[in-house]
Each structure stands twice: as C-alpha cells, then as structure tokens.
Amino acid sequence: MIHRYRSRVSGPLLDRIDIHIEVPAVKYRDLADRGESESSAAIAARVSRSREVQKERFLGTRVRSNAQMTARMIRKFCEPDEAGSRMLEVVTDRLGLSARSYTRILKVARTIADLEGAETIREHHISEAIQYRSLDRKTWACKEFCVNGLG
16 A cells, blocks of 8 residues: 555656655654753754855855755765765666666765765765665665665
8 A cells, every 4th residue: 555655656756855764653662762862952063064064165156055056066076985886876776766866865965974074975875865765666675775785
C-alpha cells in the first residue's frame, strides 16, 4: 500500500525537493530519555556559523545559501573528495538518479560539510545526503547501500 501511494508522486516533482525522509514513530522510552544531547544553543551556533560561511562563499552574488547555487557554483564549491566522488558515481549509476537528484545531493552534502566545519565534501557527507533522498524511486529500496558502504 505504501509503495502504491508513493508511486503516485511523480519523479520530477520529487526531484525538486532537496530533502525527503521517513520519520518513524518514537517509542516512549526514547521520548522520556533525559540523557545528554546537543543543546539547542549549540545547534543554533553551528547553524549560524554555517550561514556565515555561505554568506562569505557567495559574497558579491545574489545567492544566499547552498540551495540557491547555480550549476557553475556547484562545480566550484561542491567537489567531493575521491571517496565521495566514487560513492556518488556508484550510487548514481545503481539507483538511476536523475541529474536534478545528483545536484540536490551535492548541495545538501555541501551544507552538511558546512555544518561540520569541513572545507571539503567527504564520503560521509555524500552518504548522509543520499540518505535524505529516501523517496527517490529506487533509493528507499537500497538504504543499506550507504549505511554499509559500496558493496
């Protein structure tokens, strides 16, 4: 039933959405857990630093965030390391991702790297960005691919 419902949403429409993930129900035990976690203030500071990096990156342009990057900017600012490039190549071929999905993954990976304070997009940034594409036609059926590596 879930598969049938998902198939009603067109691929081109999904391609235009940067992030789509499934959010499972949370068990009471997890909701009630008072364990240590990152504070909202720490998260806000990390996001603020990331936004400043993006502001500097796009200084002198009309672009304000990674999501607004042009194709030329993507080539300039979203070059993954060798392992990340390999992963992106294999995933793109195996999952049959569209060109639009490919660029969305790169933009999201750039943002993940910015939030981490990394200048280079690494394999784990690509892997995380791919996992945020859970509604792409084949991606949701291949989740283990990124979690367990290339093979």
